[in-house]
Amino acid sequence: MILSADYLVTGDGATVIEQGGVLIDGDKILEVGAAAQLIAAHPDQEVQTHPGCTLMPGMIDLHNHLAYIYGRAETPDFEKYPAIQGFFVAQRMLDTLRSGVTTIRDLASPHFMGVAVVKGRKYGFLKAPRVFTAGNGICMTGGHGSGLDGSVVECDGEWEVRKAVRVNAREGANCIKILTSHGYRGLEMSQEEIDAAVDEAHRLGLRVASHAGYDPSIQMSIDGGCDTIEHGTHLTIAQAQQMKAHDQTWVPTIYVFDYCYQLYTQMGLTNANEVYRYLEEANACYRENFKALYDTGVRIACGTDTDCCDHPKATPVWMECDYMVRYGITPLQAIECATKNGAEALGMGDQLGLLRANYIADVIAVQGKPHEDIKALEHISAVYQEGNRLDL
């Protein structure tokens, strides 16, 4: 099968092919190039054209939570009937695919929901993106996320942390999430605990995502060898340079801070409220520092942090890209953050996140020209998952 469109963006941050095409065989991309040449070279292939569209890799959301239930009208029923959480997640997974996101990383959810989605998709019970899941997040006793209905386990000391990593691995998690700082200020996990989490996870072949909003947690997570720093709101230039040197990835989650800030504003909260003040400060950090941090060359990937609060839309990676462009990078660079960089952070940079020969055929058709106007990413007209066009 050959897909063709007015434009093709490979996801490498630079390449745009006018009248581009992708030749797909099974679940793999065989060739990428000018559509006319592909069609001439393979006249027997079915051609699916997407006029007015741009082809690009399926997007990747590195920071998601399945079935978090804060603040929704349905919350009491979620708590009473866990199956309703499953129905909710199935709906969210469909909406995620509709928004052009074909890979997500679930960084803590109740009831090993991420593992359930992976298995449910395998059994043919639901349509869902490719899911990496951390299972239970790991925090200190009383730490960030400890009140989250079984999503995060409390651990103190090296061996409790190692045990939690092993339990997650046993239950099917394929990455690990640690919560090293509080949501709004305050160090939580110790260096010894962070080091133990990373050592045990890496020993088992799992990458580690560290929730760290500010120092010293950011520096401790860098020093401990965490693979991704989540939020990193107060990341400094020197730290970004260290991360680049250590091949660590920054997942800034810009959108969610502004979204929460707007929620608080609508609720009538003001500077008198500590969280409101923190969100305002966080927004300023991203707005003022993002471009300079990007320019250090540190790998940056997209994370939406849905559904950490009552998000109206599932997995709005396009909105995260929109903030990145507003704060100084080009649409092509933002698309690279949403595709290639996410795949690299997952350890799949040699097979996912690019339109390139021998890569997995996760391809989306976007209406318009996202490489010129990033807001076009909101309008997805077709999604191909591992070579299959989804009926969404």
Ligand SMILES: [Zn+2]
């Ligand atoms: Zn989160």
